[in-house]
Amino acid sequence: MLLKKYVRNTCYIPTSNPAPDMSTIPFTYICSMNEMQHSNNINSASKLRIVFMGTPEFAVASLHALVEEGFNIVGVITAPDKPAGRGMKLTESAVKKYAFEKGLHILQPEKLKNQDFLASLKSLNANLQCVVAFRMLPEVVWNMPPLGTINVHGSLLPQYRGAAPINWAIINGEKITGVTTFKLQQEIDTGNILLQEKINIGNDETAGELHDRMKEIGAALLVKTITQLVDGTINEMNQSETNLQQLKHAPKIFTETCKIDWTKTTDEIHNLILGLSPYPGAFGFLHDKMLKIYRSKKEISQHSYEPGSAHTDGKTFLKFACSNGFIHATEIQLEGKKRIKTADFLRGFRFA
Secondary structure (H helix, E strand, O other): OOOOOOOOOOOOOOOOOOOOOHHHOOOOOOOOOOOOOOOOOOOOHHHOEEEEEEOOHHHHHHHHHHHHOOOEEEEEEOOOOEEEOOOOEEEOOHHHHHHHHOOOOEEOOOOOOOHHHHHHHHHOOOOEEEEEOOOOOOHHHHOOOOOOEEEEEOOOOOOOEOOOHHHHHHHOOOOEEEEEEEEOOOOOOOOOEEEEEEEEOOOOOOHHHHHHHHHHHHHHHHHHHHHHHHHOOOOOEOHHHOOOOOOOEOOOOOHHHHEOOOOOOHHHHHHHHHHOOOOOOEEEEEOOEEEEEEEEEEEEOOOOOOOOOEEEOOOOOEEEEEOOEEEEEEEEEEOOOOOEEHHHHHHOOOOO
């Protein structure tokens, strides 16, 4: 659904002035959006006052879509700058970088219940808040705007509630997943469903590849959701009205999740590799060193080899025995080395 483009209600930093050092500016706000008088008249998308909350690259696509469609983004809430890299230099989130480029008003609270932050958030007089890949919100935050708070979630709720829906859908061998927009409430990922869109998972598609497709689909769905919400044409659906009998969950990924169990089947291991690629990466061991596997192929065959044992011709393939065949590791990273194609790795590696 395409929306009529409205005149963007933003201000831009003059190019003649040098860019300020963002790390020295307090969380309160970086730059002022505008000084137009607040209005509670929200009978059109152009008059809607939206606060956006998000941090990683996945959220940038949604914020960009809202900006391009002319929505009035009166504030952007994102994570504080954090030390990163070898030099531990303060690094801005992807959302902050984009918001700064667009001259949007930025808040970076350490704690979401901080009274100064809550006062600043309330002063934005938002009608609606949108959350994409952000932390859990206290009720005092998500319940603040009259139209509530919308979240974009990377699954077809109520399936795959939790922190890692993209990863777990692939790990579990799903062929179809999707994106859901829903209203936030107290329990995580349980609010009323607004809109959903199904997404086919490609053969051998990694979590990273699905992530990149899903962020664009989710952004378009968010625009559609807000438009229908303002038009009054959206029908909310309580998640209790859906089938809750066989729910699959999407908990946070831990190191133990990433360790390959070679006693499992080729399908299970192959899906684990795809679901954890490129980050954090499924791993096994080769000569007592951690070996991350980012791409793989399946070979179904009967054998008597020990699960996890490595086999190679020293030139073209490296495969590991599992319960019903072998997993060919085609793109790998040995501990302390760079990610590389297996054929290139074998040219410089000597097997005892």
